[in-house]
Amino acid sequence: MSRSPSALEIRNLSKTYGDGTEALQGIDLDVEDGEFFGLLGPNGAGKSTTIGIITSLVNKTGGTVRCFGIDLDQDQAGVKQQIGLVPQEFNFNQFEHPLQIVMQQAGYYGIPRKLARRRTEKYLRQMGLWDKRTTKARMLSGGMKRRLMIARALVHEPRLLILDEPTAGVDIELRRATWALLEEVNQQGTTVILTTHYLEEAEALCRHIAIIDQGRIVENTDKKSLLAKLNIETFVLDLQSPAPADLGLDGYHHCLTDATTLEIDIARDRSLNDVFYLLSCQNIEVTSMRNKANRLEELFVNLVEPNKDLKGQS
């Protein structure tokens, strides 16, 4: 009885680009077979770099990558066969049409033409692109282009589907349709890794979430315990009169959304009295208060903000 190997096993992966940018500083990542995995992080965190290395588009500097037990250094073609990629930016030939683009990709994966044609039709239909099959790619709308890239990534029926911001710039309706589709793909047994800047997307889809910042994994856990970990609540306070520049709230993460509205993060184990005490010291009167629903968003800010301060100081 052998346990099925992880879809992805990354150890101490590092990447320094030619210009000296340290995009990854030794990350570890495990993605179980069948998982729906979210890789989150701010701009420039290293998400696309990680994906680039896994898909052989970027040379790694150090570390190892194993995909379904196959070592990337030992059998690159074997790893490539397992993976389908939807990249962050459009990367098809603008002068070709969807039928050509998807058929060719199938051919590159070694799928004989007859089967390739059947699969191409299946996935173009699934993506609602069959009617556009002979329209030049550059004439497609942004959302259609994204779906074309998903069809292209599925045509060889990979065991691991990696999507780098698949819903960037896609309207809400189409985004939800894409979510439904990805859920379906995942339910059929395909492991899915997704990066996104829409936290609600990660919350809706991913069962496991890793957060990467400045080339390091800062959080890596299943969504439930991540949300449970969330011990910080955000309160919105309405102030009687416009607040002074210095609120005297050192040690609390806070911001003014307008002159008389204050948002403040308070850990669950701290007393609210402290805040009111500090505010009354400044003669600030609070007229009303409510708490904001806690979501991944706040957690994200909390995990990433401290690093930012660090950067600011250096």
Place this chain on the structure above:
Amino acid sequence: MSEATAPGVIQDSRLRANLVGLQTLVIKEVTRLLRIWPQTIVPPVITTTLYYIIFGKIIGSRVGEMGGVPYIEFIVPGLVMMSVINNSYSNVVSSFFSAKFQRNVEEMLISPMHNSVILLGLMAGGMTRAMLIGSIVLLVSMFFVETLSIYSIPLTLSVALLTAALFSIGGFINALLARKFDDVAIIPTFVLTPLTYLGGVFYSIALLPQPWETISRFNPIVYMVSAFRYGILKDRLSPELIDINIGVAFAAICVFIILLFSTAMWMLNRGIGLRA
């Protein structure tokens, strides 16, 4: 999953997958060059027709004979080879660079296709265009020469194919190294065109004074043009104007192909010009 499958079976299925990949690339490249025929096929045919008219008819009638054949018949093989060289090179460099530029080269790079398949697929496109235009240029010459007779078809064909292969690889390496569209024109303008014009297209290097004759022998294109001319005119051209030993020429072209092919493969494997 591979434990149950014997290694030989995997190798076999991978070979088959790579053949499908090659077939896909060949179809893609040929479709491309036929799709953009106003850019790929028409211009070279117009240019060489002009050469036939100007050098062959107008000037050629004053030149008279060269090595026992009318001047126009002497330059036909040279002009065919010039088309073969230019078209194989420019087809591959523009196709592969635009794939790099539009980033659709990533479609190939993420696939399990072997790097040699990528190179061979692009070469097939360059060679197809070279042979297509070479044939058209040869056919057009029939309107200008009295008789078109070919001494050895296998010989001319193999010289043309090998030359097309060589310059296709050259175009591929150029595309790997190019960072912007301007870089695509540098080698053709500063290396290929001078070497071709000085490579015996319009004259026999045997007619050159020293030291130019000896210097010309370092120009690889001399061997290809002369070998091709030998293949067409051997039995009619006077022996002192046959610039090369045909065996040496073949060997030289093959050595160049092996050298450039290995260089291109090394660059592909390292990801030079492709992977950050």
